[in-house]
Amino acid sequence: MAFNHAGAFSRGRNVNPNSSSQPFVDAQFDIFEWHLQYQSCIRYFIDHAQYSAPVQAVAAFVNIQLPFQRPVHPILASQPRSGASPGSGGPAARAAAAAAASAAAAAGGTAQPTAFVTLVPYIRRLVATAFDFPAVLHGFFGDDWVAGIGPMHETERRNYLFAAKSDNWLKVKADYDMDENQTVPFLRPLQNVSEEEIVNxxxxxxxxxxxxxxxxxxxxxxxxxxxxxxxxxxxxxxxxEED
Structure with a gap:
């Protein structure tokens, strides 16, 4: 089955995700500046990306729920909205968001638009299925993805290498499975690996x-x-390295 990963998102920038630094350990890493960029990625993902057709297609293909698709407490927007449906993905996306909210209300729950959303499960799933191309990451997390989720992306790529070295395929797959039938449909070897990334x-x-x-x-x-x-x-x- 042919699937053009990078072609799914035309606005992605050609950024090399590989780096010799370890940003969460490096003394030069500014965690406060990073957090501002990370929050920007969360807002973009919740308010825009999850309602776009390309992101929904990739999420369905790798079998991971988007925040607005959660059966309990769906996340519809990063901030409360009044009198309008969230998202900018057109009538179908807005209808899906409204249906999710109705389902939550029918189940006795309420939508929590300000609830915390972690991006790590989505980064892990994209890495394990080889969808972590710059264009796809841009489509999911917006213009600030390099500074916002770039360090996490680098770390998760390294973690994936470690998982493959630590155990067999079946146990690695089980580690990347998630609750609510969100099992990873397939694993692929890490893509676009540089010599520098391997040495690190x-x-x-x-x-x-x-x-x-x-x-x-x-x-x-x-x-x-x-x-x-x-x-x-x-x-x-x-x-x-030689002196």
Whole structure:
């Protein structure tokens, strides 16, 4: 079945998601500035993206509910609205949002437009199904996606590599499944991987192996990948840069 991932969203920018930095560890990472951009991504996702036909098509294909599709407490907008249906996806999207709100009311619940929405499950699902192209990420999370969810995207790509190395396919798939029948329909190998991204993952994986052997603090090995009879000797072949 042919499916043009990048073609689903024509406004995406050609941004390389791979980076040598680890933004949530790097001392230069400004968490307060990042949070402002992340909130912008949440607002875009809730108010616009979830009502667009391309985002709904991708979400259906990878089997993940959008906030307004939740059977209980659907999230219709980032802020309360009065007298108007949320979204900008046309009559069909507005009708779907109204139906979700009616279903919640019939079930004894109420829509909670200001409820917290985490974007991590959507980033994880896009990574695991190889839909994490810049154009698709832009379509889901808006113009601020690079600064807003870019660090999380980088981390989830590394986590996916670690999951594949840690266990077999069946257990990895189970880890990426979600409740309410939102099982991942398929897994694909990580796409558009650079040599730099692999080396960064290798280094971080070796640091994890060192922690498993309590090689921390004063016991930290001076040369990553060194001996000492630890798990590092069974680790990946780290590519050291020449001086």
């Amino acid at each position: 993952a290798e280094t971080t994986w070796s640091e994890w192996l060192a922690m498993q052997d309590w090689m921390l603090g004063p016991r930290t090995p001076g040369n990553v990948g060194g001996g000492g009879g630890s798990r590092l000797s069974r680790g990946l072949n780290i590519k050291q």
